[in-house]
Amino acid sequence: MLRRIYQSPELFQLVATFGVVLLLKDVALWVWGPEDKLGPRAPGFDGAVKIFGTLVPEYDLVVIVLGFVVQIGLWLLFSRTRWGALVRAATEDREMLGALGINQALLFTTVFFLGSVLAGLGGAIQLPRASVSHHMDLAIIATVFVVVVVGGMGSIVGAFLASVIISELNAFGILIFPQITLVLMFLVMAVVLVIRPWGILGRPEGDSAGEEYEHQSLSWLPSRSARLAMAGVVGLLILLPLVVQEFYLVLLTEVLILALFAASLHFIMGSGGMISFGHAAYFGLGAYGGATLLLYGDTPMMLAIALAPLIAALGAALFGWFCVRLSGVYMAMLSLAFAQIVWSVVFQSSDITGGEDGLVGVWPAEWASERYVFYYLTLAVTLGGILALWRILFSPFGYSLRAGRDSPLRVESIGIGFRTHKWLAFVVAGTFAGLAGGLYGFAKGIVTPTTLDIPRSIDALMMVLIGGVQTLVGPLVGAFAFVVLEDRLLSFEYWRAIFGLIIVGICILMPEGIVGSSRSFLSRVGLVSSSR
Amino acid sequence: MSELTVTHLSKSFGGVRALNDVSFRLEPGELLAMIGPNGAGKSTCFNCINGQLRPDSGSVRLVDRDLVGLAPRAIWRLGVGRTFQITATFGSMTVVENVQMALISHHRRSRALWPLATYLYREEALALLEAVSMRDQAERRCSVLAYGDLKRVELAVALAHDPHLLLMDEPTAGMAPRERIELMGLTAQIVGEKRIAVLFTEHDMDVVFANANRIIVLNRGEIVAEGTPSAVRADPLVQEVYLGAGSTYKPDARPPHA
Numbered sequence: 001m002l003r004r005i006y007q008s009p010e011l012f013q014l015v016a017t018f019g020v021v022l023l024l025k026d027v028a029l030w031v032w033g034p035e036d037k038l039g040p041r042a043p044g045f046d047g048a049v050k051i052f053g054t055l056v057p058e059y060d061l062v063v064i065v066l067g068f069v070v071q072i073g074l075w076l077l078f079s080r081t082r083w084g085a086l087v088r089a090a091t092e093d094r095e096m097l098g099a100l101g102i103n104q105a106l107l108f109t110t111v112f113f114l115g116s117v118l119a120g121l122g123g124a125i126q127l128p129r130a131s132v133s134h135h136m137d138l139a140i141i142a143t144v145f146v147v148v149v150v151g152g153m154g155s156i157v158g159a160f161l162a163s164v165i166i167s168e169l170n171a172f173g174i175l176i177f178p179q180i181t182l183v184l185m186f187l188v189m190a191v192v193l194v195i196r197p198w199g200i201l202g203r204p205e206g207d208s209a210g211e212e213y214e215h216q217s218l219s220w221l222p223s224r225s226a227r228l229a230m231a232g233v234v235g236l237l238i239l240l241p242l243v244v245q246e247f248y249l250v251l252l253t254e255v256l257i258l259a260l261f262a263a264s265l266h267f268i269m270g271s272g273g274m275i276s277f278g279h280a281a282y283f284g285l286g287a288y289g290g291a292t293l294l295l296y297g298d299t300p301m302m303l304a305i306a307l308a309p310l311i312a313a314l315g316a317a318l319f320g321w322f323c324v325r326l327s328g329v330y331m332a333m334l335s336l337a338f339a340q341i342v343w344s345v346v347f348q349s350s351d352i353t354g355g356e357d358g359l360v361g362v363w364p365a366e367w368a369s370e371r372y373v374f375y376y377l378t379l380a381v382t383l384g385g386i387l388a389l390w391r392i393l394f395s396p397f398g399y400s401l402r403a404g405r406d407s408p409l410r411v412e413s414i415g416i417g418f419r420t421h422k423w424l425a426f427v428v429a430g431t432f433a434g435l436a437g438g439l440y441g442f443a444k445g446i447v448t449p450t451t452l453d454i455p456r457s458i459d460a461l462m463m464v465l466i467g468g469v470q471t472l473v474g475p476l477v478g479a480f481a482f483v484v485l486e487d488r489l490l491s492f493e494y495w496r497a498i499f500g501l502i503i504v505g506i507c508i509l510m511p512e513g514i515v516g517s518s519r520s521f522l523s524r525v526g527l528v529s530s531s532r
Numbered sequence: 533m534s535e536l537t538v539t540h541l542s543k544s545f546g547g548v549r550a551l552n553d554v555s556f557r558l559e560p561g562e563l564l565a566m567i568g569p570n571g572a573g574k575s576t577c578f579n580c581i582n583g584q585l586r587p588d589s590g591s592v593r594l595v596d597r598d599l600v601g602l603a604p605r606a607i608w609r610l611g612v613g614r615t616f617q618i619t620a621t622f623g624s625m626t627v628v629e630n631v632q633m634a635l636i637s638h639h640r641r642s643r644a645l646w647p648l649a650t651y652l653y654r655e656e657a658l659a660l661l662e663a664v665s666m667r668d669q670a671e672r673r674c675s676v677l678a679y680g681d682l683k684r685v686e687l688a689v690a691l692a693h694d695p696h697l698l699l700m701d702e703p704t705a706g707m708a709p710r711e712r713i714e715l716m717g718l719t720a721q722i723v724g725e726k727r728i729a730v731l732f733t734e735h736d737m738d739v740v741f742a743n744a745n746r747i748i749v750l751n752r753g754e755i756v757a758e759g760t761p762s763a764v765r766a767d768p769l770v771q772e773v774y775l776g777a778g779s780t781y782k783p784d785a786r787p788p789h790a
Contacts, residue, residue, distance in 0.1 A: 103646060113733060209711060306747050329599055345601070383545070391645075391646075392645055392651060394648050395644055395645045395646060395648065395649070396636045396641050396642050396643070396644045396646050396647060396649045396652060397642065397643050397644060398650040399629070399636070400632060400633070400637070400642040400643070402622070402625070403622045403625070405624075406621075406622040406623050406624050406625070407620040407622055407623075409620045410616070410620035410621060410622065410689075411580075411617065411622075411633075412603075412604050412605050413604055413605070413608055413614045413620075414605075414608060414633060414634040414638075414689065414692070414693075415605045415608040415609050415637045415638070415693070416605065416633075416637045416642045417605055421642070424643065425650070487674075494783045528760070
């Protein structure tokens with residue numbers, strides 16, 4: 001299934017994978033039911049051996065040996081066989097390999113197949129040791145990703161080292177400081193990436209980062225029809241409260257807030273070519289910032305909403321300073337690590353943040369307590385925020401950012417410090433995410449750790465990618481599609497499967513996102529003139 | 533005082549001496565060509581001057597300022613323009629916007645949030661494009677331009693901050709023969725008017741002999757000849773480097789230090 005999207009940018013493959021995960025999750029639920037399954041003890045290895053006075057289950061020893069065997073086998077496979085050489089060549093230059101007459105699609109499918117087999121093997125080995133649940137998916141994906149990145153991409157030994165380090169630290173962490181286990185993995189990753197930007201044994205990437213972006217131009221002053229359409233949408237949003245039920249108003253408020261959130265992520269992704277897997281951190285910082293100011297400082301709502309982005313900006317300034325030193329996936333993973341650290345701090349300090357239950361009673365001020373008033377407030381703030389972000393994209397700052405994405409070499413050679421610009425952009429994006437977060441708290445009346453967890457970051461990523469990275473309205477359309485779809489589908493038992501299918505469908509049919517692909521289609525059939 | 537003074541420049545990669553004790557001067561308004569076979573150290577020398585690489589030893593002075601250790605963008609600010617062997621332009625922007633970016637940076641406004649970038653310094657940018665005969669393509673996107681035209685855009689970008697030194701790494705690489713002569717002729721004319729010093733590397737000898745005021749010949753990281761085009765053309769050592777049976781790989785021609 002993934003064969004179809006090898007051509008599309010790496011990120012889209014990630015989105016599609018996410019869709020497939022959702023799909024499989026429901027298939028698992030449907031086939032095996034919602035209960036955790038306990039695997040049988042492995043026959044023949046159910047005893048225990050005494051080593052250094054400690055009982056060690058025989059099976060664990062078998063697992064260790066098996067791990068080494070697979071490790072050595074993989075290393076031999078990649079370094080000694082023709083197939084391994086081809087795979088390594090393909091990761092260097094896929095086009096060249098194609099020119100040499102190698103069927104890359106087949107090659108990558110075999111790689112994917114081997115990866116799946118090994119993953120399956122890992123899962124099966126785990127079976128006799130722990131219970132199986134259908135929640136294994138995302139947690140495992142995150143862990144595996146962390147291990148690969150910490151070790152250094154492309155290094156099997158690195159991955160092995162990383163997994164040993166992380167599990168050992170985890171084991172000791174539990175003994176010494178139990179609370180830390182939630183983030184330990186991410187702490188390790190943050191430290192490793194800050195010190196060694198390419199993982200323990202990884203090699204620096206070439207200057208290829210960002211090359212996969214098709215360089216779409218942006219033009220100020222949208223066409224007449226586009227302006228009319230935008231005015232129409234805004235008019236509709238203003239008039240809607242007069243006709244729709246309160247429930248839809250709540251939903252629309254959420255759409256608007258998430259649209260601003262997505263637009264802030266798009267700001268760094270679309271223009272700066274930076275990917276963040278942890279953008280929710282700034283959304284959550286804004287939400288918690290606003291809520292704490294209200295509940296502990298008796299700050300008026302409007303002031304709390306105004307201060308929320310500043311708190312997020314501080315966080316973004318601190319974390320961004322490290323993130324912009326990295327590129328590509330490494331940067332994305334470091335941002336994820338920071339987000340997870342923030343998440344666990346919030347999760348653990350239950351005295352202030354209410355821990356898992358969150359902060360309740362974050363209600364809007366008296367005058368804004370009516371749903372429609374708060375809706376208008378949200379509309380004004382989010383529209384203002386989105387317009388401000390757009391304006392910045394067309395300012396010299398936004399242009400410098402895009403210039404750096406297009407050609408880091410050239411931008412430095414005309415005297416622009418790209419890294420500083422990226423950092424500032426990161427702060428800007430964090431600020432607007434914080435603004436969205438501040439609003440979100442008041443819209444919901446409660447702020448929980450889910451405002452800054454991994455799924456929230458992934459949601460934002462999905463919205464941007466589904467809408468279309470290379471378009472301005474993409475993130476907004478993406479947010480709308482995402483929220484509305486999720487809301488519509490939640491009533492079905494197997495909503496994840498349907499949602500996953502839709503995501504995969506969009507990836508295959510609309511590789512430039514909804515907006516991007518529609519635009520390409522329209523210009524192909526001649527309805528819209530293609531830009532310049 | 534010389535525009536550029538390079539003294540005793542050396543740089544090694546691993547055990548390979550890419551540059552060995554290279555010294556030369558460049559006077560204002562002069563076109564100096566650096567030639568030599570592939571692997572002679574031309575690019576290394578260039579990158580040591582423009583800040584991309586840090587030399588192991590030696591100094592690079594711009595008039596009276598030491599450039600060693602400065603970042604490329606700091607060197608640019610001192611009035612050094614660059615063009616690249618493989619063109620580097622902003623593909624998502626129009627031709628005129630590419631030049632505007634350089635002007636925006638020159639006026640130190642790359643962090644401004646309010647003005648609209650497409651309207652900033654537009655007239656100045658168009659004038660620069662006029663000078664390189666790209667005025668009529670100003671609104672086209674850089675990603676759709678022909679290679680020769682991209683080279684012209686790069687020249688306009690490099691001229692944006694009124695440099696007094698221009699570094700051009702193989703300015704005509706990848707171009708058709710006639711285009712090459714045209715581009716270098718144009719460059720010579722512009723820098724002649726503005727008294728800009730130019731250091732360029734080039735493989736095409738027609739281009740070199742037609743435009744350079746002076747030539748230095750590099751082989752295996754060392755300067756083997758230096759002088760006017762006619763003197764260099766007559767130099768037997770140069771003829772050996774270029775026409776001799778692959779002296780680059782001749783084991784007994786190894787320099788004594790290596």
